[in-house]
Amino acid sequence: MDLPLPDTAYDIDFDDAGSDGHAFGRPPGLRPEQWPRSRVNGLPMAHLFTVRVPEQYRCAGADLAGLSVFQSDDHVADEVEGAADTIAGGDPPSHDPRAAAFWSALTAYAGGAHPRERYREDLIGGGWVWIWRTEDELAAPPCPLPDPATKEPDDTGEDCTDAWRHDRPPRPLRLTARADDPNAGKRFDEWGKAAPGYIDMDSEEGKRLGLRDRFFDRCHFGGTATVINGGDFGPFFIGFDEKLGDPNLGSFGFAHLDLAADEIDWSD
Incomplete structure (x- = not known):
């Protein structure tokens, strides 16, 4: 979707009275079988945040008013052989009968994932999913956690997170237009x-305008970005760090999700 270039950036802050989404908690308007799953170990991914997207940044369509973002620590997870192939639509491999619920859940997800789900892997092999949401979905009740019985029986998960271990009370968010x-x-x-x-x-003009003092380390849509070690992203983006749902960004990292290119990158 071609959009005019945005003329306003927006900060994303925690506010107990906020009504622009939430960090942590559970995504609204999904069914448990649609909860995104890791392509490495098959477990449901951690929900980081669901946020309302300002109209100028709705690259997927004017009626798609929000975004739910998930992450899995696939770079440290023990691989479950056949999980990725099953999620891609293949038949589950031969398995222990104790794991029947796990493989049934992957098969259900393969056939019923949310139609607007985007799955990407970052440079170290971590898994990311974001889903564009309608107004009705944003207003819907939170999705129940997937049934713990759908966990792979031999999984210990000591080195990675999943939807169950990451589950915390939601923290409401508020969007505020940045001035100048x-x-x-x-x-x-x-x-x-x-x-x-x-x-x-950090340029002379940037220092004169006080950009670092005003915008460094802020979660936001568009505008002046916190860039730790470079980057390449267009004007339609959301930038966030570990404050927004506790993603694994390598300590003091900052992520940029390019909403037009459907790409994510982060650096620390």
């Missing part, structure tokens, strides 16, 4: 080099 962010609608280019027109927060 000069980088709204501008792209941040690779290796931390500002694209034409972008004002780096």
